[in-house]
Amino acid sequence: MNEVCFKNLNKEECHSLKVYRESGGYKVWHKILQGEITPEEIIDELKTSGLRGRGGAGFPTGLKWSFMPRQSDGQKYVVCNSDEGEPGTCKDRDILRYNPHAVIEGMAIGGFVMNASVGYNYIRGEFMEPFKRFEGALKEAYDAGLLGKNINGSSISFDLYTHLGAGAYICGEETALLESIEGKKGQPRFKPPFPANVGLFGKPTTINNTESFASVPEILANGGQRFADLGVENSGGCKLFSVSGHVAKPANFEIPMGTPFKDLLEMAGGMRKGGKLKAVIPGGSSTPVLTAEAAMAMTMDYDGIEVAGSMLGAGSVIVMDDSTCMVETLTRLAHFYYDESCGQCTPCREGTGWLYRVLKRMTDGDGVPEDIDLLLSVQDKIMGNTICALGDAAAMPVESFLRNFRSEFEYYIEHGRSMIKG
Amino acid sequence: MISDKAKEQIDAWIKKYPEGRQSSAVMEALKIVQAENANSLSAEAIQAVADYLDMPRIAVQEVATFYENYNHKPAGKHTIRICHNISCMLNGADNLIDYLEQKLGIRTGEVTKDGLINVKKVECLGACVGAPMFQIGDKYYENLTEKKIDEILATLK
């Protein structure tokens, strides 16, 4: 546990440059500055490590970095996505607070590999404490001559800036995030073109999640294979899981991929007093909900969670006990997507509101039996028809809640009240 | 409309972006101007930011109404932004919202008569393992209880 991003978690002043350096931080960066490693070698190591995007989509990081046209002329950018906002997710906040230098070093390495001399870390606007930490770390790094132009007399330049959000979940979508850095509404761009070709300010850009960047220095320091070996096949390394909800000790845990869910639940102190496990959302609010049985049989890795019927997503494990009304919980999630839809494309703009209103009517006691089919039909019509993944994210919970807990919805419609809460 | 100090702050943000891309600083510029003007953005404020950054007014208005952190009507001196999303809800956020409303004598969305506090229900603030939680200013308050809320409210002046 706690071997990569949270390596120094238990040390005093773990966010400081001093502590980071003492544990081997910036060694890889120094090697790069001295010309001891090539970009190709780094990409190979990352591919070997099996590191997959930690923001939710799980795209192999090494492959993503290899897509950048590094030889092309002109400015290129690396961007870190610290716009953490998926309900249930709060890991990047802790990385920024407790290990900001790993993010800086990871981004600098990314800049070197992709020949991008400028990076931006997009931190959600509410994260003022993490922002100040990160800014403090940036200052330390600049003062120590780790960043800037022609660093240490090398030909390598890397300038890193933070950009703050202002309250919009959608900016976690990478192209919406780019729009936001450009000072616009965070409306996702249609793809193609992909950011690797037309990204920030129209220039080739690679966007990775905070945890992905923070994992890179450790991977390169000890070799990709060691990282891969920490995890299981197809899911290399460790991963941060935010365990929240009805557990005794909610917290972030950095554990090897493939750890059984029941072990993770135990780490979180088990169910809170008096509760019995009823349901788990394993990867953040956008991923399908699982029954207790499915969850208890699941291992925490990409394939394991998929086999159980959901997705690893951002590793945000929301645990619900038997006091939870699934109808009201889904209504709350539906409200979230309705509130956070950017409004740009039709199915999401109109569909999220439709889903929410039907559910709201249901919880107001005015549901009708046809509502269940209606909800299934509306979510199906959103699915796959939108510009970005928010549409799918709004649709997936609806389908899974209804599939796994249909009787609660039927009860609510029939009696006009919750089966659980009465 | 924009003080010299605010201009200095905005200029520091502008420097982070390439030449001619000063509109990238609009989100911070709006926050800075909002903070200087009783926590809300008037039409004049938006106009001033547009002029300062050489942007069309409507483009600034789009940004100011898209993101959740801007106010368009007078807010309290302190805004309590309480999360009511799933993890917080599972941990009793709804009861705490009721408690806050009762204690302050206002509904969410309203400002206390003395103009000190307003309460806003917000979506996930990314501190789910500390649920239930709220934010006041730059600070997060986690693992809230009614007692803890009493203590926090007592410090707001």
Add this chain to the structure above:
Amino acid sequence: MADIEIEIDGNVVTAQAGEMLISVTDREGISVPRFCYHKKLSVAASCRMCLVDVEGAPKPQTACSTPVNEGMKVHTQNAKVKASQKAVMEFLLVNHPLDCPICDQGGECELQDVAMTYGSDMSYFSEGKRVVVDNDIGPLIHTDMTRCIHCTRCVRFGNEIGGIAEMGGTGRGEDLKIEPFLQEGITSELSGNMIDVCPVGALTSKPFRYALRTWQMNATPSIARHDLVGSNVFAQTYKGKVRRVVAKDNDNVNETWISDRDRFSYEGLSHENRLLKPQIKLNGKWKEVQWNEALEFTVRGLANQVSDNQANEIGALASNTATLEEFYLLQKILREMGSENIDHRLDIKDLENSITLDSNIKLTELESIDYGLIIGSNPRLEQPMINHRLRKAVLAGADIDVVNVMPFDFNYRINSENIISPYQTATILAEISKSVLKSVHAKNYLSNVSARDSAQSIANRLLTADNSVIILGEHIINNPQAISIAKLISEIAQQTNSATLNISATSNSIAAEMANFVPGQGGLDANAMLAAKLKAYILLDIYPEYDFHNSVKALEAFGNNTFVVSMNSFKDKVISQCSDVMLPIASFYETSGSHVNIDGKVQSFAAAVSAPSESKPAWKVLKVLADLLKLQGFHYEDSTQITSEAVNQNRQKATDERPVSVIAEAKRGIDVIYQKSPYATDVLLRHASALHATKIGQVHLASMNKSTAEKLQVERGKKYLGVPVMVTESVANDCVFINARHPIGGKS
């Protein structure tokens, strides 16, 4: 780009690698529904209506944003596509009101059309529909934003074509609202195009509102005559009246856009000031008469005034809105009678010094210039569609420098705006010329010229640019050195291989030149005709108070001892005062005829409606008049015969021997540049009420700097030549720039 082959619905079609799928399907006539896509706007891919199935792609793809590549297999009709399109349609209708019966867009609504094909016959939506409060966004566009489907075409139009971001999408999610900044009005001179691009009834024409159902109208293709472009339009008519004007596509002329001026001028047609009946003046009193009586009265009057060998005692003047055929017939009548006193240049103080400069660049070519120099023009308001092409050039990377007397509100980036006094315009051009010619044998009038930096840099740009153009504008026409300015431009253009564009005269003035509606050998020009106090005048749609550079002299000339035949579409007091006979003629859209645009393109049009009451197309009146005058050669079956005769006549252009003078005449006093408001440039526009309620229509100012104001002893709050004074340091010295809605008093 290379040609590739792709397969659509099992058929192999050829496409260009990288072009968007929707262009291929459109070209092939394969129907793909869409709302946000517009061929002249950037791709938004947000309505999701054009989803198609691309083999290999897990999700349906939007045809508008999917670039084609070799071997791509696309299905536009399969079950997957139908399901997606039906789903999107259902979502679009969720919050769209079902108020088609009272919606002005009914019958031409893209949503309605697509819903008929792709929609479901019932809705499962039973929650409350969204209601959006409407703001007043000005006198031209009516909003019903509850109907808005958020396609953002109007937003993109403003950003990309109109060049001012006025509409935007505020809020987010379901609350996304398309609106201008804080309920302000839309100000673009091209704003009406937002009505055309709006696929639903959210933005409709305010003047047209609730007038008619669109399918009740007939659409006649026509040509707008308010500027040098001759934008192609449809005049939509009902029961003999033009009820609306919309754009007609013509990529070589106006693409798919028209100016507000062209769109809304039709409103003037039904103004109560229309002249509807022939009238003759008997003993100082007006009497309505039949046409034959009026024409006989006319012929008699002309004969009484002008005996056979005194034909040069008669003169003809026409306004620049006349058609090619009207110009041609009227000059032919005069010349058959033996008079060469013919002119259409009414606005120019000194016709001896009038500009001749050819245009030798086509509208479409303006888009691909890499450098432009504008001299004396605010093209955005004067020639909106020419300005649109220049804007496209700038967006593509061109630089434009400007030499003007004050800064104007350009809707694109200007490289340098040189604000100089009118008396220096010739000088700076001489400096540019000298910089251009520096190694070549310099002309002797350049011997004392030394070029300032800005002139050198302009010269440099002209020399190095691959495709450059020098544009000569309206503000120069009354510059005492106008001819020198034009000659210098011509010379610089030759030396730098630049094109020239002469936009100093507008409306149908090129047709007037083509019809030879200018004084011939021994003939008098417009000013000379007024000064000579001829015995008879024939005036074609002239409004003396508005149209002449010197209206006082005009009124004197049309005084007591002369016989004035006025052919007018509108009546006014001054015409009544100075005419002896008033013949009611057709206005725009009421007559067939031709406009000749800046490309020299003759664009003919048919009448969309009959002229109201007893008024008649002027060409018909002129033809009958010619017959009554017993003149030969006026047997035309229809107006097209006149057109071809006008186009094919031999015109000889005299070589211009006037000398060039470049000496700055600072002592000459104060130059007044008078420009009519863009919505007051002709009589029809002056009667189009909605346009006058717009911001552009309301501008009415005499701008000058402080030192000029002191010299003229005026100040802010006072009037100069009857126009409110605006003191601003941005105006060049010794110069007043007047932009006025009505004629200015006592100008000379």
